[in-house]
Amino acid sequence: xxxSATAFAPxxxxxxxxxxxxxxxxxxxxxxxxTARRIxxxxxxxxxxxxxxxxxxxxxxxxxxxxxxxxxxxxxxxDFGIELEIEKGIPLGSGLGGSAASAVAxxxxxxxxxxxxxxxxxxxxxxxKGEEVASGSVHVDNIAPSLFGGLVLTxxxxxxxxxxxxxxxxxxxxxxxxxxxxxxxxxREILNRSIDLSNVIWQSANLAGFLTGCFTGDLRLIRxxxxxxxxxxxxxxxxxxxxxxxxxxxxxxxxxxxxxxxGPTVFAWCEEPQATAIRDAMVAAFAAYKLDSDAWISTLDPxxxxxxxxx
Amino acid sequence: xxxSATAFAPxxxxxxxxxxxxxxxxxxxxxxxxTARRIxxxxxxxxxxxxxxxxxxxxxxxxxxxxxxxxxxxxxxxDFGIELEIEKGIPLGSGLGGSAASAVAxxxxxxxxxxxxxxxxxxxxxxxKGEEVASGSVHVDNIAPSLFGGLVLTxxxxxxxxxxxxxxxxxxxxxxxxxxxxxxxxxREILNRSIDLSNVIWQSANLAGFLTGCFTGDLRLIRxxxxxxxxxxxxxxxxxxxxxxxxxxxxxxxxxxxxxxxGPTVFAWCEEPQATAIRDAMVAAFAAYKLDSDAWISTLDPxxxxxxxxx
Numbered sequence: 089x090x091x092s093a094t095a096f097a098p099x100x101x102x103x104x105x106x107x108x109x110x111x112x113x114x115x116x117x118x119x120x121x122x123t124a125r126r127i128x129x130x131x132x133x134x135x136x137x138x139x140x141x142x143x144x145x146x147x148x149x150x151x152x153x154x155x156x157x158x159x160x161x162x163x164x165x166x167d168f169g170i171e172l173e174i175e176k177g178i179p180l181g182s183g184l185g186g187s188a189a190s191a192v193a194x195x196x197x198x199x200x201x202x203x204x205x206x207x208x209x210x211x212x213x214x215x216x217k218g219e220e221v222a223s224g225s226v227h228v229d230n231i232a233p234s235l236f237g238g239l240v241l242t243x244x245x246x247x248x249x250x251x252x253x254x255x256x257x258x259x260x261x262x263x264x265x266x267x268x269x270x271x272x273x274x275x276r277e278i279l280n281r282s283i284d285l286s287n288v289i290w291q292s293a294n295l296a297g298f299l300t301g302c303f304t305g306d307l308r309l310i311r312x313x314x315x316x317x318x319x320x321x322x323x324x325x326x327x328x329x330x331x332x333x334x335x336x337x338x339x340x341x342x343x344x345x346x347x348x349x350x351g352p353t354v355f356a357w358c359e360e361p362q363a364t365a366i367r368d369a370m371v372a373a374f375a376a377y378k379l380d381s382d383a384w385i386s387t388l389d390p391x392x393x394x395x396x397x398x399x
Numbered sequence: 400x401x402x403s404a405t406a407f408a409p410x411x412x413x414x415x416x417x418x419x420x421x422x423x424x425x426x427x428x429x430x431x432x433x434t435a436r437r438i439x440x441x442x443x444x445x446x447x448x449x450x451x452x453x454x455x456x457x458x459x460x461x462x463x464x465x466x467x468x469x470x471x472x473x474x475x476x477x478d479f480g481i482e483l484e485i486e487k488g489i490p491l492g493s494g495l496g497g498s499a500a501s502a503v504a505x506x507x508x509x510x511x512x513x514x515x516x517x518x519x520x521x522x523x524x525x526x527x528k529g530e531e532v533a534s535g536s537v538h539v540d541n542i543a544p545s546l547f548g549g550l551v552l553t554x555x556x557x558x559x560x561x562x563x564x565x566x567x568x569x570x571x572x573x574x575x576x577x578x579x580x581x582x583x584x585x586x587r588e589i590l591n592r593s594i595d596l597s598n599v600i601w602q603s604a605n606l607a608g609f610l611t612g613c614f615t616g617d618l619r620l621i622r623x624x625x626x627x628x629x630x631x632x633x634x635x636x637x638x639x640x641x642x643x644x645x646x647x648x649x650x651x652x653x654x655x656x657x658x659x660x661x662g663p664t665v666f667a668w669c670e671e672p673q674a675t676a677i678r679d680a681m682v683a684a685f686a687a688y689k690l691d692s693d694a695w696i697s698t699l700d701p702x703x704x705x706x707x708x709x710x
Contacts, residue, residue, distance in 0.1 A: 110604045241611050243604040249620055251611045282593045288602075288629070293421045293554040295603055296610060300552050300562045303614040309560055318599070 093200035094123040097193035097393035099178045100185035100233040101261065102349035105316040106295040112185070112233035112240055115261060117386040119234075120189040121175040121396070122153050124197035130169045132158040139176035141186070149221070152187040153194030156218025160198055163214070170198050179382075181269035183349035185230030189393075191218030192234040196393045208235055208392070212248060230349065237392030239302065255388040256305045259343070260363040263386070264333065264370040265353040266379040270326055275350035279322055291318050307343065307359070314344025314357060327352045329377030336369040345370075404511035405434040408504035408704035410489045411496035411544040412572065413660035416627040417606040423496070423544035423551055426572060428697040430545075431500040432486040432707070433464050435508035441480045443469040450487035452497070460532070463498040464505030467529025471509055474525070481509050490693075492580035494660035496541030500704075502529030503545040507704045519546055519703070523559060541660065548703030550613065566699040567616045570654070571674040574697070575644065575681040576664040577690040581637055586661035590633055602629050618654065618670070625655025625668060638663045640688030647680040656681075 098119040104111040132148040148154030178186035195211045215231045233240040239253040297313030324330040337345040337356040345356040367383045374381045409430040415422040443459040459465030489497035506522045526542045543553040550564040608624030635641040648656040648667040656667040674696045685692045
């Protein structure tokens with residue numbers, strides 16, 4: 089039981105091409121930090137918001153980290169309040185699970201202040217309350233990977249089953265974030281509500297092949313399966329140069345390349361030796377469409393959100 | 400290199416509720432037997448067809464086992480011919496992969512006569528040629544489980560990837576075959592060509608949860624995931640009493656219950672101690688709809704088609 093603690097929660101890739109709304113994986117290289125501090129007055133107070141994004145709501149009910157911690161304070165009927173300092177390391181509207189990471193970092197930091205800490209599965213529900221503020225509906229495909237780490241399957245909403253899926257250790261994820269924003273709502277609204285059966289079967293084969301490839305360490309099967317035939321063809325028109333960026337990644341040996349969550353960030357899976365060349369080729373392809381971008385490389389390390397400073 | 404060999408190929412359950420056209424599993428308790436005998440005259444000759452079904456075509460090109468072995472004889476340019484005796488243990492039109500089992504037993508028996516035997520993956524392509532005769536199109540979701548055994552994922556048609564998926568050893572499959580027939584073509588024609596996105600997401604969650612439950616031995620996750628929300632609701636109207644049979648299985652503790660392949664056979668997964676009670680309840684439920692039925696229980700033993708007699 090501490091008076092103050094700082095948690096780091098990694099960014100995350102929702103969907104992972106083949107698992108729309110059910111798969112996600114953490115991206116360790118970037119993330120949000122939240123410091124929680126015990127205060128005498130009840131409720132939640134946001135003391136500061138800094139880093140890449142500063143113009144977020146300061147009212148706890150309208151802030152993802154604030155609302156997540158507030159739902160925790162209320163549910164546990166805590167006899168103290170919590171003050172939050174939020175340090176954003178994830179660009180807004182990037183499709184990298186920034187709102188989820190803030191909510192997760194908030195509850196993980198607050199958890200360190202409790203007389204008896206909660207499990208990650210218990211924290212998940214509070215983080216979801218925060219994510220709801222940002223997305224307007226309940227989604228766990230960014231929350232769970234940021235909290236648990238690595239490649240994560242989440243099924244069920246009321247009592248989610250969360251399963252970490254092994255990934256061959258040589259795999260790296262390359263992320264390229266073009267300097268444009270896309271709203272999650274707009275990216276959802278573009279989707280057809282009805283899908284051709286032949287594509288449903290094809291995507292099922294890809295999802296099953298991808299998971300089986302991960303569980304059995306079969307990189308060839310991962311390569312043949314990591315392809316989104318349902319969502320990506322509809323959303324790629326929202327991202328200038330997407331096809332050129334994807335072609336560049338695949339030409340340099342990527343196992344697969346698709347849109348991170350609702351976009352516009354593009355991710356590629358590859359093996360470690362190819363990662364740098366793939367990153368550079370993807371950045372160059374966006375540049376040809378006059379889009380500057382930031383790019384990072386991460387392992388698929390299964391460690392999730394964690395306390396980085398506290399005492 | 401033998402002059403004669405007999406192979407057994409097990410029945411199989413296509414789709415397994417959540418993996419339409421990509422998953423299947425063998426059912427060891429029943430199957431077809433084919434004896435292959437070396438003869439001097441070239442080509443393939445069907446000497447006899449016996450067992451549960453006798454009125455199948457005797458011309459090799461129109462018979463699944465005949466066509467499978469014929470494609471093998473032609474492709475390998477064998478300097479001898481093969482005579483086949485087919486013993487059907489799988490009822491026709493039952494949704495238990497009978498045509499696939501005959502094709503598989505044919506190529507496995509014929510393989511024992513070759514100077515150098517082929518791998519199962521090589522045999523798969525020849526068996527597919529036989530299955531094509533029966534179904535009018537190329538499907539491997541019954542061929543692969545009958546040939547390899549256990550729960551099998553097959554993705555890709557031209558160069559199929561076949562993966563055996565572990566199943567917790569306590570799991571049993573109960574099969575109940577009502578005395579009626581359904582054509583695979585009719586069962587395919589009833590399907591909508593377009594699926595609602597929300598059901599696609601739900602089914603993806605079920606498929607991913609089911610596979611992950613199998614790989615991690617999580618029976619609770621298997622139970623929560625073994626549910627077909629896309630195909631079963633459309634096909635169940637073709638099977639009188641289906642809902643009552645399913646309800647009976649679930650009431651007695653089944654992990655899940657759905658239609659085997661294109662039907663009308665219904666299967667349930669359960670743990671070993673519940674298997675007999677579930678079988679009896681399902682048979683009774685069909686009887687209430689004036690349908691007699693046969694019923695069997697099998698392990699999910701990962702052994703597939705095999706030589707049972709030859710020398």
